[in-house]
Amino acid sequence: MEAHAHGAAHELEIPYNVHPRPDTGLYNAKLGIWLFLASEVMLFGALFSSLILLRTAAPTWPRGWTFLNVPLATVNTFVLIASSVTVVLAWANLRLGNLKWGRLFIAGTLLCALIFLVNKGFEYHHEFEMHRYPRTSNFMATYFTMTGLHGLHVLGGVVVFLYFLFPGAKMWKTDRARYTNRIEVAGLYWHFVDLVWIFLFPTLYLL
Amino acid sequence: MTEQTVAVETPAAPPAVAEHVHGEGHEPGGHHTPEEIKREIRVYLYVFASLAVLTALTVWACYGLKMPVHYAIMIALAIACTKGFLVAGFFMHLLTERKLIYSILMLTVFFFAVLLWGPWHHFIDMIGHQ
Numbered sequence A: 001m002e003a004h005a006h007g008a009a010h011e012l013e014i015p016y017n018v019h020p021r022p023d024t025g026l027y028n029a030k031l032g033i034w035l036f037l038a039s040e041v042m043l044f045g046a047l048f049s050s051l052i053l054l055r056t057a058a059p060t061w062p063r064g065w066t067f068l069n070v071p072l073a074t075v076n077t078f079v080l081i082a083s084s085v086t087v088v089l090a091w092a093n094l095r096l097g098n099l100k101w102g103r104l105f106i107a108g109t110l111l112c113a114l115i116f117l118v119n120k121g122f123e124y125h126h127e128f129e130m131h132r133y134p135r136t137s138n139f140m141a142t143y144f145t146m147t148g149l150h151g152l153h154v155l156g157g158v159v160v161f162l163y164f165l166f167p168g169a170k171m172w173k174t175d176r177a178r179y180t181n182r183i184e185v186a187g188l189y190w191h192f193v194d195l196v197w198i199f200l201f202p203t204l205y206l207l
Numbered sequence B: 001m002t003e004q005t006v007a008v009e010t011p012a013a014p015p016a017v018a019e020h021v022h023g024e025g026h027e028p029g030g031h032h033t034p035e036e037i038k039r040e041i042r043v044y045l046y047v048f049a050s051l052a053v054l055t056a057l058t059v060w061a062c063y064g065l066k067m068p069v070h071y072a073i074m075i076a077l078a079i080a081c082t083k084g085f086l087v088a089g090f091f092m093h094l095l096t097e098r099k100l101i102y103s104i105l106m107l108t109v110f111f112f113a114v115l116l117w118g119p120w121h122h123f124i125d126m127i128g129h130q
Helices: A002-012 A028-057 A070-095 A099-129 A138-165 A167-174 A176-206 B003-007 B034-064 B069-091 B099-129
Strands: none
Touching: A028 A138, A028 A176, A028 B099, A070 A099, A070 A176, A070 B034, A070 B069, A099 A138, A099 A167, A099 A176, A138 A167, A138 A176, A167 A176, A176 B034, A176 B069, B034 B069
């Protein structure tokens, strides 16, 4: 009876979450995250496309550095780059079997994400104080839409890393390889968030 | 052997999972020894340093020098593309990824290009009318 229940539990388990599927050569979560990231490229791509269209069609277009907070945005760029490194270091340490350092680097990633969001909050607060809202101009509408959507992605990352840092880390005791793969997949998402910022920063702040 | 039987590990598994997480894609079909992972860590740190330098360079060129917009666009986008290559190539392991991922990304790049074709066409049209 117990053996039967054990067998049923195995049947319910999602297959190929550690070892690659023979046909794709990838474990399922990795293929899934890349498909998701492809859809994300289209989402942000549409916004970049709109920005180019608005900018080239406008008789005049403000240069972001004349009124946006470039030093704070530069700090945020360094913070996001640092968080990309901490997440790959977390993954590498987990692959080495070092949960303690893995979790420390996940906590580092989380800290960077929170610093980014706080800085972004200061920036938004300043813009509102200066009476610059999304309705103010096409530039401000684009600025708030793109940085706001990016900020939501950062917030999503915070939730994911909080889960893996605390309740999700229990999986390490039962299935290390799967937990390690989860961090890799979350890391791929996080690098994409960093990648978007790498293009957003010069486009909105410096050009 | 079914997938379910190999996917489950017991708490008594060896401390390093490097040998167990194989074929995950960034080195197709390969196993990773602790030495190889430590080498990867060094590469990540070099990439981090390069990204930091390139960020400083972008800010200096576009904000510090306050150069004309056409030059600023060219320089900033060239540096952003280089940084994007470093992140995607090394942190996301696209340099050593599976062919299936490349296929997905090629399709994405095609549709992304279609998205950018609209504004580009508009821009060329505007120049023609001037």
